[in-house]
Amino acid sequence: MKTLIRGILFCLPFMVFGQSKGTIKFKETVNIRIETDDPEMQQRMANMPSSFDNYSILYFDGTKSIYVADAVERDKAALLEESRNAGAEGGGRGGMRMFSRRSGADNAYYADQENGVFVQKVDFLGRKFIVSDPPKTFEWQVHEDQKTILGYQCIKATFVDTSAVSGFQMAFGGPRGNRNNNAQATPKPEPRKITAWFAPQIQASVGPNEYGQLPGAILQLEIGRTVFVATSVEIDKVPENVIKTPEGGQKMTRKEFQKMSEEKIREMRESMGPPGGRGSEGGRTTIRIGN
Numbered sequence: 372m373k374t375l376i377r378g379i380l381f382c383l384p385f386m387v388f389g390q391s392k393g394t395i396k397f398k399e400t401v402n403i404r405i406e407t408d409d410p411e412m413q414q415r416m417a418n419m420p421s422s423f424d425n426y427s428i429l430y431f432d433g434t435k436s437i438y439v440a441d442a443v444e445r446d447k448a449a450l451l452e453e454s455r456n457a458g459a460e461g462g463g464r465g466g467m468r469m470f471s472r473r474s475g476a477d478n479a480y481y482a483d484q485e486n487g488v489f490v491q492k493v494d495f496l497g498r499k500f501i502v503s504d505p506p507k508t509f510e511w512q513v514h515e516d517q518k519t520i521l522g523y524q525c526i527k528a529t530f531v532d533t534s535a536v537s538g539f540q541m542a543f544g545g546p547r548g549n550r551n552n553n554a555q556a557t558p559k560p561e562p563r564k565i566t567a568w569f570a571p572q573i574q575a576s577v578g579p580n581e582y583g584q585l586p587g588a589i590l591q592l593e594i595g596r597t598v599f600v601a602t603s604v605e606i607d608k609v610p611e612n613v614i615k616t617p618e619g620g621q622k623m624t625r626k627e628f629q630k631m632s633e634e635k636i637r638e639m640r641e642s643m644g645p646p647g648g649r650g651s652e653g654g655r656t657t658i659r660i661g662n
Contacts, residue, residue, distance in 0.1 A: 391574045392432035393606040395588060396441060399425040399579075402596035424448060426602075429577060430613050431588070434485040436577045437614045440476045479617040480580050482506060489581060491625075492617035495632055499620030502628045509584045511567070520590040521604055523570035528585055533562050566593040573604065 402422045426444035430437050477499065479492040489506040492499065509530055516527035567578060571587035578589030579599040590601040623631070 391606055392609050393430075393573070393575070393588075393604065394608050394610075395429040395431075395577075395590070395601050395605075396444070396603045397427050397429065397579055397599045398602050399427060400598045400600075401425065427579065427599075429579060429588075430609050431575045431577045432609050432614055435483050435614050436481070436575070436583070437617075438480040438579055440478065442476070445476065481614075481616055482577075482581065482583065484576065484583075488616075490616050491581070492620055493628065495628075496635060500628055501617060501620040501622045502625055503622065504625040506584075507581060509565075509582065511585055513585075518568065520568060520570070521601055523572050523590060523604070525568040525570050525590055526587070528567045528569060530565055531562050532565050563595055567591065573606065 400422055401424075426441040426448065428439055428441045430439075477492065477494040481490045481492075482488065484506070487505050489504055491502040493502055494500075509532075511528040511530050514527040514529065518525055518527075565582070567582065567585060567589045568591040569578070569585040569587040569589045573588035573590075575588045576585055577583045578585070579592050580594075582589060582592055588604075589599075590604070592599040
């Protein structure tokens with residue numbers, strides 16, 4: 372087994388010039404964690420789901436790839452969920468259904484490995500941004516663990532990422548008079564373990580979002596409390612003109628976008644008071660999505 376893994380890693384530099392093409396569909400499960408000591412908020416959150424699902428598609432051809440929302444599957448899932456919950460009490464689920472349906476609907480991750488290009492389209496607070504930067508380098512450690520996904524033998528790989536805050540986090544509440552209690556500092560990057568299961572049979576160094584750089588396509592990825600799992604693989608099938616640089620947004624570097632988004636989130640925290648309203652001594656609530 373160790374010899375096999377070493378052989379796979381040895382072949383990685385040559386795979387860049389011998390990659391296949393295809394389409395991989397993914398189901399993304401995003402877990403939600405709500406922590407609150409406010410009784411009113413606890414009652415509101417009682418009917419909130421603990422997770423929601425999204426669906427996306429990875430198209431790849433040679434050294435180029437793009438990861439985008441699967442609008443068809445997202446609409447199917449939203450309609451199914453609405454029919455299941457028709458007439459159900461509590462607005463929390465309805466709001467979360469809408470959030471899950473729209474979450475990342477316009478996002479796209481484009482990579483050109485051969486030319487060192489990575490472009491991300493981001494919908495942030497209703498505004499579109501085109502974020503360009505050189506691709507990150509992932510220092511994967513390949514393990515001996517194996518499992519089968521959609522008939523493909525997959526190998527486990529991990530690395531620890533310290534470059535970004537995992538998921539979305541919003542904290543609010545506490546006495547209105549104490550602004551320091553309402554406005555927490557922007558979360559600092561914390562080490563998070565990324566786990567991938569890649570299939571050497573699929574000769575493409577690609578995966579969900581911006582992840583890849585393994586000797587085989589990633590068919591399962593775990594980032595914090597978010598899990599991506601492949602639901603179908605079609606080799607040699609890619610629609611024409613689908614793999615192209617995203618457009619339609621304000622252009623920024625990754626560093627510029629991160630600074631701007633941190634400032635906007637800080638402003639949101641500062642403007643949000645206790646759930647009980649102005650003058651209330653409501654407790655603090657923290658909502659974590661995907662982390």
